[in-house]
Structure formats: C-alpha cells, structure tokens
Amino acid sequence: xxxxxxxxxxxxxxxxxxxxxxxxxxxxxxxxxxxxxxxxxxxxxxxxxxxxxxxxxxxxxxxxxxxxxxxxxxxxxxxxxxxxxxxxxxxxxxxxxxxxxxxxxxxxxxxxxxxxxxxxxxxxxxxxxxxxxxxxxxxxxxxxxxxxxxxxxxxxxxxxxxxxxxxxxxxxxxxxxxxxxxxxxxxxxxxxxxxxxxxxxxxxxxxxxxxxxxxxxxxxxxxxxxxxxxxxxxxxxxxxxxxxxxxxxxxxxxxxxxxxxxxxxxxxxxxxxxxxxxxxxxx
Numbered sequence: 001x002x003x004x005x006x007x008x009x010x011x012x013x014x015x016x017x018x019x020x021x022x023x024x025x026x027x028x029x030x031x032x033x034x035x036x037x038x039x040x041x042x043x044x045x046x047x048x049x050x051x052x053x054x055x056x057x058x059x060x061x062x063x064x065x066x067x068x069x070x071x072x073x074x075x076x077x078x079x080x081x082x083x084x085x086x087x088x089x090x091x092x093x094x095x096x097x098x099x100x101x102x103x104x105x106x107x108x109x110x111x112x113x114x115x116x117x118x119x120x121x122x123x124x125x126x127x128x129x130x131x132x133x134x135x136x137x138x139x140x141x142x143x144x145x146x147x148x149x150x151x152x153x154x155x156x157x158x159x160x161x162x163x164x165x166x167x168x169x170x171x172x173x174x175x176x177x178x179x180x181x182x183x184x185x186x187x188x189x190x191x192x193x194x195x196x197x198x199x200x201x202x203x204x205x206x207x208x209x210x211x212x213x214x215x216x217x218x219x220x221x222x223x224x225x226x227x228x229x230x231x232x233x234x235x236x237x238x239x240x241x242x243x244x245x246x247x248x249x250x251x252x253x254x255x256x257x258x259x260x261x262x263x264x265x266x267x268x269x270x271x272x273x274x275x276x277x278x279x280x281x282x283x
Contacts (some may be wrong), residue, residue: 001055002092003114010138010183015216017250017269020096020258021046021054022222025079026063042083043090050093052262056115059083059108060098064119066152066192066225076104081111088112096140102127109135119144119193121171129178138184140218141171145194155194161206164189169213186256188218192225200226204245207252220258221245222265239264247272 001009001018009015024035025042036042046057061079062071076099084095088111096115097108102125105116114137121141122128132139143164145155157163168187176182189203189210200221210217221227227241228234239261246257246265250272259265 001094003094006056006094006114006138010186010216015255017254017273018055018256019053019262019266019269020056020058020218020256021049021052021262022258022260023049023057023059023083024063025059025061025083037079039082039086043086046083046087047090049262050091053266054093054262056094056096056256057087058096058098058117058258059087059113060117061104062099064098064148064193066148069149070147073101073103076101077107080104081107084108084111084113100124100128102131105131106134109137114138116140118142119188119190120147121168122175123171129175129180132175132184133179136181136184138186139175139180140186140188141168141175142188142193143167143171143190148193151194155196155199157199160195160199160202161209164203165209165213168210172213172215185215186218187213187215188220191219191221195226197226197229200224204249205252207249207254211253216255217249217253218256218258219246219249219254221249222257222259222261243268251276 023042023046025037027037036045059080061076087095094115095113096117097105097113098117099105100118100120116132116137117140118128119142145151172185175185191200191203207217222242223235223238227238231241243264247268250269257265
C-alpha cells in the first residue's frame, strides 16, 4: 500500500483491515530491542515484512515500553532517518514514524515518512500539531496515562472504556480545531499504555465502543505483557494470544493491526474476515 492508496482507504466506508509492521530501531524495545540498530538490517527486515504482507511499516527510534527512559532528539534522529531514507529508496509502501517529538516527525516526513504515530495523542510536544498540518499527513492519536516511565504505576479508571473514549474524542476534536483534516485521524486506545491486564482485555472486547467515535481504530496488542502474564510466557511465545486478540478486535470493528508477526496475523485476519462477512443463506 502506498500513500495514495492509504488516502483512498481513509476516505472509504468499506475499509479492509490493514497490517502495520513494527520496526524498532532501538537497543531496548521489549521484544526486538537491538536487533535492527544497523540500518541495513532494519531495511532488510522492513522489506521482509512488506513481502510478507505488511501494508504499513512503523519505524520507532525510542522505546516506549513500561518504565523506559526517553532519549534525546539527536539520538532518536540518528536511529530513524537513515533507515527511512534507505527504505524509501526501495519501496513506496507507507512509512509511519513512531515518535512524540515534532522535530523528529518533521525530519522523518522530509526523509520520506507518510504518517505520524504519536503515542501521546499530541500531548507531549505542543509543536507536533504544526508538523502534522505542515505535511498534511495522517496521524495516529493514542491514549496513554502519564508517560512510558510512569504509566504502569497503578493505573486506574472510573470506567476504562468511557474514560478512554472521552479522551480520544477530545484529542480528535483538538486536532481538527487546530487544522488537521478529520479524515487524516486514526485512533488507538493504547493497549498496555497505562492499563492493567483486565483493562486490556476490556478494551479488546469493547473495540466497537471506540469505532462508534467515527474514526478508524488501530490496535497494538502484539506480544504485549497482558498476554504473557495471562499465559505465563515470554514475549517470543505470545503469537496465539496476539492472533486471538486481533481476530476479536477485527470482529468488533478494528481496522489497523500493529504487529510483529506479519504472516501469521495476515493469514488469520483473512480467514476471520471471510467468516465474518459470509452469508449464512449461501450454501
């Protein structure tokens, strides 16, 4: 999928599910930290994910795992820009920059990124809204409590679904009021970002409540700790939990799936989509 096709998708009412492949160019991300610090390895992995069926490649240069420390703008730029440039030379597939820093987003878009994935929902950097407007690009607005370092310190809600819904709708309204086109907004309830294990299961089970907000919904359940804690498995043995979570989210109306395991997820969603859209009267 290229950016023109993504724009068509954003304008469509019948949106097929999209796969966003995760590419962390960091030393400390929870599942693949250190594997793709070398730009050549990173680009090769991205091209493998595209060949496997990824529609979008999400590149991040700062770990946002629980209790992680932030990195400097200079360090983040040094990790992502060369990868984006090299990847853009090889493919027109949509590239997403996973960052909360406006300067990084701006440089990434200048280097060839098409989409900004901001886990703060435009809250961490006041200038991010201007960057989004400057590049007239799609933006993912995520729900988070606090910041990555503090978000898992006893998160609590009055009602997790309604609280997140109110927050996401507020962020979308803020973006539109400040010049972002409504059709360029994608919402993410933020699984694992200031959520208990129970909260995460509730979010997946109630994805349809978020789709009612009127924007495409992204889910990032891939290999997350709520799966590991429930099954008592490490991050490399969470694919079954990831797939089940994504299939249920698909049935509830989720449109974009941010994952590490492209082939397995793609196959599962194709079959699930066929089942959900089958006509019981046909034989």
